[in-house]
Amino acid sequence: xxxxxxxxPRAGLIGNPSDGYFGKTIAFTFSxxxxxxxxxxxxxxxxxxxxxxxxxxxxxxxLVDDVRLFGYYGGIRLLKAAVKRFHDYCRKNGISMHxxxxxLRYNSDIPGLVGLAGSSAIITACMRALMAFYGITIPxxxxxxxxxxxxxxxxxxxxxxxxxxxxxYQGLVYMDFGEELMKKQGHGNYVELDPALLPPLFIAYxxxxxxxxxxFHSGLRHRFIDKDPDILNAxxxxxxxxxxxRRDLEGGNLSGIGSIMNRNFDxxxxxxxxxxxxxxxxxxxRSAGASAKLTGSGGAIIGTYNDDDMFxxxxxxxxxxxxxxxxxxxAPAIGEGLx
Numbered sequence: 001x002x003x004x005x006x007x008x009p010r011a012g013l014i015g016n017p018s019d020g021y022f023g024k025t026i027a028f029t030f031s032x033x034x035x036x037x038x039x040x041x042x043x044x045x046x047x048x049x050x051x052x053x054x055x056x057x058x059x060x061x062x063l064v065d066d067v068r069l070f071g072y073y074g075g076i077r078l079l080k081a082a083v084k085r086f087h088d089y090c091r092k093n094g095i096s097m098h099x100x101x102x103x104l105r106y107n108s109d110i111p112g113l114v115g116l117a118g119s120s121a122i123i124t125a126c127m128r129a130l131m132a133f134y135g136i137t138i139p140x141x142x143x144x145x146x147x148x149x150x151x152x153x154x155x156x157x158x159x160x161x162x163x164x165x166x167x168x169y170q171g172l173v174y175m176d177f178g179e180e181l182m183k184k185q186g187h188g189n190y191v192e193l194d195p196a197l198l199p200p201l202f203i204a205y206x207x208x209x210x211x212x213x214x215x216f217h218s219g220l221r222h223r224f225i226d227k228d229p230d231i232l233n234a235x236x237x238x239x240x241x242x243x244x245x246r247r248d249l250e251g252g253n254l255s256g257i258g259s260i261m262n263r264n265f266d267x268x269x270x271x272x273x274x275x276x277x278x279x280x281x282x283x284x285x286r287s288a289g290a291s292a293k294l295t296g297s298g299g300a301i302i303g304t305y306n307d308d309d310m311f312x313x314x315x316x317x318x319x320x321x322x323x324x325x326x327x328x329x330x331a332p333a334i335g336e337g338l339x
Contacts, residue, residue: 003039005128008331009116010166011203011295011302014257014264015175015242018235020160021224022179024242026249027166028195030203030328035108035121037079039129041100047079048105052112068208075106075122081154082126085146090136097134104129111324114205114299117163123150124167140334141187144168158221163296165190171333172198174246193246195330199254202290202311204281204318204325205300219273234267258291258304265293274298281323288314302328 008029015025053074057063083104090097104126110118124147131138138146147164151157165175165188172195177188223231241260248257265282268274278298285292285303289310292303305311315325 001041003129003132004036005039005125005132006034006036007121007124007128007167008034008170009110009118009121010163011116011201011300011328012162012293013172013198013201013302014245014261014293015238016162016264016294016296017160017220017268018238018242019162019175019177020158020221021231021235022177022182023235024174024176024178024239025162026172026174026193026242026245027162028172028198028328029166029170029331031331032326032329033108033110033116035106035110035118035125037104037106037122037125037129039102039104039133041133042103043101045101046103047076047083048103050075050106050108075108075119077155078119078122078150079104079106079126081150082123082147083130085150085154086127086130089138089142089146090134095136097136102133111205111207111300114207115294115296116205116300117167117296119157120147120151120159120163121167123147124164140168141165141185141190145187161188169334170331171195172330174242192333193249197249197252198330199257199304200306200311201302201328202285202305202314202325203295203300203302203328204285204292204314204323205295206277206281206321206323207299208277208322220271223271230271234271237267238264254304261291261293261303262286268294284317284321284323285314288317290314 008031010027010029013026015023019025053076106122108118108122110116110121112118127147144161144164148159148161151159162175166173169192172193174191174193175188181188241264245257245260281301282292285301290303290305292301295302318325
């Protein structure tokens with residue numbers, strides 16, 4: 001039996017990066033790209049490397065290009081950590097597991113390190129494959145927590161729940177990570193919204209802007225722990241923006257969503273940590289008349305546009321700068337028991 005499971009990139013529509021700080025966000029997954037994990041039974045347990053795990057290069061320039069595209073770490077560590085956390089969850093909850101072994105391999109065409117949650121997509125696809133192999137169902141809120149723990153607890157990577165919730169549920173999801181909620185139930189309140197409510201959206205990214213997301217998040221976390229008033233005020237502002245966008249989506253009032261997304265990004269820039277390349281991405285999009293904010297930690301932006309002419313104008317501005325522009329195809333929501 002060969003098991004194939006996919007997971008998709010995430011775009012933060014509004015509210016990020018407040019998800020790690022008891023904030024609120026709305027995000028969605030889109031199927032223009034995917035991470036896939038293949039699992040099949042074998043005599044020994046093996047995790048096979050992908051191209052981003054190799055360590056032999058044709059030249060120094062090839063090594064530098066590889067690091068620029070994929071960073072210093074590949075997917076092997078993500079899969080090893082995911083398998084361990086899955087095992088820990090089953091043991092902790094008294095879930096019996098058969099003793100058969102398996103081989104795992106993965107592939108991903110999600111642009112790396114540009115804020116589209118490519119790493120957590122690999123982990124999510126791995127968890128789905130393991131659940132299928134062992135015949136185990138994990139409630140979606142718990143599954144998102146486990147996926148987050150793979151990176152935060154096993155690999156010491158600064159991250160928040162938004163990506164993992166969005167990829168666990170798929171589709172379009174409103175997330176409330178309020179502190180009292182998190183303390184009381186161990187997870188936030190997650191509400192699936194109809195993607196048909198969304199205005200026309202674009203995503204633009206430039207792989208040259210790839211950077212490790214933990215660099216930005218670790219600095220933000222230290223300031224949050226220190227109760228930096230600028231950080232606390234920004235989180236409160238993002239919470240309000242998220243509720244405003246949800247209200248406008250459900251009320252069919254789409255005209256103001258772009259300006260709220262702009263404010264989301266502008267508030268973030270006031271905190272520092274946004275590099276010149278990402279600022280340029282946003283500036284180009286706004287010069288075409290579109291709104292724009294980061295999808296995640298950097299390297300990719302999301303925004304609204306009014307019509308086909310505006311979208312084409314955006315593409316014309318981006319093409320000479322090696323910026324890819326796409327219309328995201330929203331991935332379908334995951335039904336209960338199908339994670």
